[in-house]
Amino acid sequence: KRTPAILDGVAIAAQIKAEVAAEVQALSARGITPGLAVILVGEEPASQIYVRTKVKTCGELGIFSEMITPPESITTDEMLALVACLNAREDIDGVLIQLPLPKHVDTKRLLEAVAPDKDVDGFHPVNVGRLQSGQPGLAPCTPAGILEILRRSGLPVAGQNAVVVGRSDIVGKPTGVMLLNASATVTVCHSKTVDLGRFTREADLLVAAIGRPGFITAEMVKPGATLIDVGINRITDAAEVEEFFPGDPARAAAFAKRGSVVVGDIHPDAFAVSGAYTPVPGGVGALTIAMLMQNTVAAAKLRRGISLGS
Ligand code: NDP
Secondary structure (H helix, E strand, C coil): CCCCEECCHHHHHHHHHHHHHHHHHHHHHCCCCCEEEEECCCCCHHHHHHHHHHHHHHHHHCCEEEEECCCCCCCHHHHHHHHHHHHHCCCCCEEEECCCCCCCCCHHHHHHHCCHHHCCCCCCHHHHHHHHCCCCCCCCHHHHHHHHHHHHCCCCCCCCEEEEECCCCCCHHHHHHHHHHCCCEEEEECCCCCCHHHHHCCCCEEEECCCCCCCECHHHCCCCCEEEECCCEEECCHHHHHHHCCCCHHHHHHHHHHCCEEECCECHHHHHHCCEECCCCCCHHHHHHHHHHHHHHHHHHHHCCCCCCC
16 A cells, blocks of 8 residues: 655745745846735734734745734724725735624625735635636635645646535635636535535545544545645544544644644544645645735736736
8 A cells, every 4th residue: 555645735835935035036126025914903812823924924035014903993994994095005915804803894895895906815706706717816825725735746636536525715615616727527515415425435636624623534535535634623632632643642742732733624544545635734724825925926916917927
């Protein structure tokens, strides 16, 4: 039996970031500095970490960034005014609203208020439509990262039987569209799918974006399949950690230290029968910020009529 290949998201992200840094340098020679504005409302600790990492990565790659931190009490109208101001600014190419927003703020209205050409998260309906119809535009970062992992690992997509479990607007649905655009035969499954295993067992390429620890088990996958695990789930129960990683001293030590470990939506037993898989952490998650940086540079170019290849 062949040992499954581990698809190293951290290494691929480093490669992409190096390419983005080179593009930023080339733009700088033409007097252009790409700029990203990130709006972070309130004090949610996880969001604060994400935003700080985004801003730090901008700095490393030579991208200008600005972090705007309105208080939790900000209204939808005030947020709309802020977004309008960023849309109009010449030095800002990307506008990112860190989600989730407080309940009293109308998220849908705000995402639609971001200028489509500055929508580096790819959530605006115009960009959703562009992606759907295969036009150039800004694609959502996590699905774009999945496609990059496949491409840079030399894994085939065209003609493959691809099954995506999850249909969220952020991950599952756009991943299905991107795989279809890349000529895979795509099935998108969700919580109402009857007999999920019947579909997943047919997949040459299986993407799990569910949000349930270890939900995809070994008997649900085709031996030798490529497994892409998008899930980020924190488990805090010692017995569960032992069930996931029996006799694994490194995980046990990590658990003892932090009181939790992060696991994906695919069970390690399923990885063992795969042909290749993305680990959690260090797989898909590692790509998301690199793709955001790539989108920011793409936005800077598209806005100035510079073709993406140059
Ligand atoms: P959502 O909760 O928005 O969507 C989950 C999807 O899984 C839904 O479509 C749901 O179906 C489906 N689902 C739930 N239970 C089942 C089931 N029993 N059988 C089949 N399908 C099921 O989550 P997201 O898409 O936002 O995120 C998914 C996971 O990916 C999470 O763990 C999240 O943390 C992670 N994530 C990682 C990112 C990264 O790596 N950078 C970025 C974004 C997310 P239905 O539509 O019918 O309810």
